[in-house]
Amino acid sequence: MLALLRQRRETAPELDAGEVLTGAVHNRVGKMLLRYAQIPTSRPLRDVTDDELKAIARACKAFVLPVRGTEGFENAQVTAGGVRADEFDPQTLESRLVPGLFACGEVLDVDGDCGGYNLQWAWASGRKAGRLGR
Numbered sequence: 323m324l325a326l327l328r329q330r331r332e333t334a335p336e337l338d339a340g341e342v343l344t345g346a347v348h349n350r351v352g353k354m355l356l357r358y359a360q361i362p363t364s365r366p367l368r369d370v371t372d373d374e375l376k377a378i379a380r381a382c383k384a385f386v387l388p389v390r391g392t393e394g395f396e397n398a399q400v401t402a403g404g405v406r407a408d409e410f411d412p413q414t415l416e417s418r419l420v421p422g423l424f425a426c427g428e429v430l431d432v433d434g435d436c437g438g439y440n441l442q443w444a445w446a447s448g449r450k451a452g453r454l455g456r
Contacts, residue, residue, distance in 0.1 A: 335368035
């Protein structure tokens with residue numbers, strides 16, 4: 323994480339510090355993490371010190387956001403369907419029918435509770451399929 327932050331500072335020194343995590347996390351989450359690390363979001367990256375970059379990296383790794391509950395059935399969402407998951411190796415996400423074909427996220431028929439679980443599945447499975455499917 324620290325290497326990524328240093329690289330971004332090097333390649334885009336005029337960028338506001340609040341944009342340093344763009345692409346790594348949602349933009350609003352990135353700005354919130356900088357506030358958590360006590361780094362002004364409007365400061366140019368060139369002015370952010372190594373110690374402050376370390377504080378941002380620590381914030382990314384150690385930040386805890388407690389789940390306080392759900393919004394109830396009236397706000398529930400559901401998505402179902404997709405390619406049969408049993409047609410893919412669960413360790414690699416490679417198709418058992420078409421070698422070299424990888425699938426992830428909601429392409430597969432995997433249901434999960436709302437509240438970020440489907441998003442986490444999409445990110446984790448996408449990372450796994452992307453790394454193994456190279």
